[in-house]
Amino acid sequence: MTVFDDLYKDVIDYFGAEPDSLLVRFQRELSAGGRALDIGAGQGRNALFLARQGIAVDCVDPSEVAEEQVWPCVLGDDLPVRFFPQRFETFVPDVDYYSAVLVFGLMQELPRASIAALVERIEGWTRPGGLVLATAFTTADPGFEEVSRTWKEIGKNSFSDGAGFVRTFLEKNELRNMFGGWEALHYLEELGPEHSHGVGAPHRHGRVEGAFRKRPGAV
Secondary structure (H helix, E strand, O other): OOOOHHHHHHOOOOOOOOOOHHHHHHHHHOOOOOEEEEEOOOOOHHHHHHHOOOOEEEEEOOOHHHHHHHHHHHHHHOOOEEEEOOOHHHOOOOOOOEEEEEEOOOHHHOOHHHHHHHHHHHHHOEEEEEEEEEEEEEOOOOOHHHHHHHOEEEEOOEEEOOOOOEEEOEOOOHHHHHOOOOEEEEEEEEEOOOEOOOOOOOEOOEEEEEEEEOOOOOO
8 A cells, every 4th residue: 555545545636637737738749659658647637638639658656546546537438548556666668668758746755766766767768759748846845944844854855754755856957957868848947836635725836847858869
């Protein structure tokens, strides 16, 4: 069981029902003939959106509750979605490469070493021309000060609450630098829109979003 299972049980659309705005903006860049990988797919809001555009999607997420919630939509609409209930560290693709990789809302949940491992795996799972869409929290987040003061520090701008949750905040241009060898099609750091999770209070996050295309000649 993951730390998100209980949250998903209580709220069917914990992170909202609509796809991320970055995905909506760049979905036309994704080829319907390719296959996308959604890492940290959660309850499937982004994967299901792409699948309804005719794009095959592999979802990787350790939450079995999320998998149970995604399948009725997949089967009911006969969508080209596969769900792998595991962490990305143990995931071994059965395809040569992915045309696009989605990383929405995952990096802030990972410690520094896991973020580095994630970027390394994305490099191996893509080919030149492949697209990465990613978001993360930044140190401009309104909650950064409180988290840094009350949670245990486990790395640079990275903290644990001791109950299974991690918060890692990226500094200015840090996400861009992680994909420094890629072409940045879009990059934005801002205070994100107000939102809530279920009955939780409305709030905003310091957010970075980036769209990166793997350059020709890259491994």
